[in-house]
Amino acid sequence: MSNNNPYNFVPLNPTGRDDKDGVNTYSPEDMIKIYEQQFLIPVPKDELTEFLPALKRFYNIDDNTLDVSAVIFDAIADATIIYNHKVKTGEYQIVGSLVTEQIEVDADEESHESLDNQAYTIDCMRTFFINDVKIPYHFNLFVQGDGYSTLTERDTVLEKIYWLVHAGFEEHLLDNPDNLDSLESINEDLARLGITEMDLATVHQLVDYIEDHIIDDDMIDALNALIDDAE
Structure with missing residues (x-):
């Protein structure tokens, strides 16, 4: 754990930038990893409001990327998320x-x-x-x-x-x-x-x-x- 990665997010290599050069893009498999971490990383209750912004900053993504990650997860992952x-x-x-x-x-x-x-x-x-x-x-x-x-x-x-x-x-x-x-x-x-x-x-x-x-x-x-x- 470090100040730059306080939640021990998995380091992932982006595939590039979106068409507006606003956020990073990732492979479908890595987008699933990002999606899963929203639910599977234990977060103290007093840090819940800080967690999601920290995740988006770490991967340099936005809400749209998270939404697409969820769609990809449902489409190709042979698993489900049940209450974390x-x-x-x-x-x-x-x-x-x-x-x-x-x-x-x-x-x-x-x-x-x-x-x-x-x-x-x-x-x-x-x-x-x-x-x-x-x-x-x-x-x-x-x-x-x-x-x-x-x-x-x-x-x-x-x-x-x-x-x-x-x-x-x-x-x-x-x-x-x-x-x-x-x-x-x-x-x-x-x-x-x-x-x-x-x-x-x-x-x-x-x-x-x-x-x-x-x-x-x-x-x-x-x-x-x-x-x-x-x-």
């Missing part, structure tokens, strides 16, 4: 074997309809990143036809966050709903990973993100191949 936390989807892993579930069907159903009703379960894992910290997320996937559902484990901090948000949902699946981790204990787990604390709004947005990204096209293709082999 950068969240990114990592790789999936199929960690168990496909299990064929016994589904009751009517005797007069056609054979192809019976296949459509066949259900399978399989243990899976998806990794997510919070501020570049890799965190596993384990779940059992239930697949039937075009639909699926997941049952999440309760070991990693992301899994605990899921159950905190869904407290009371499918309570009979839990050993004891009273044993759900509190937001305070979850924040203690996050602190041990070097991740800043979250409030309830943040954890709800985080679970929404996880549920939207837990299954992707590559994973669907892999699962379909396993199901085709089983049939």
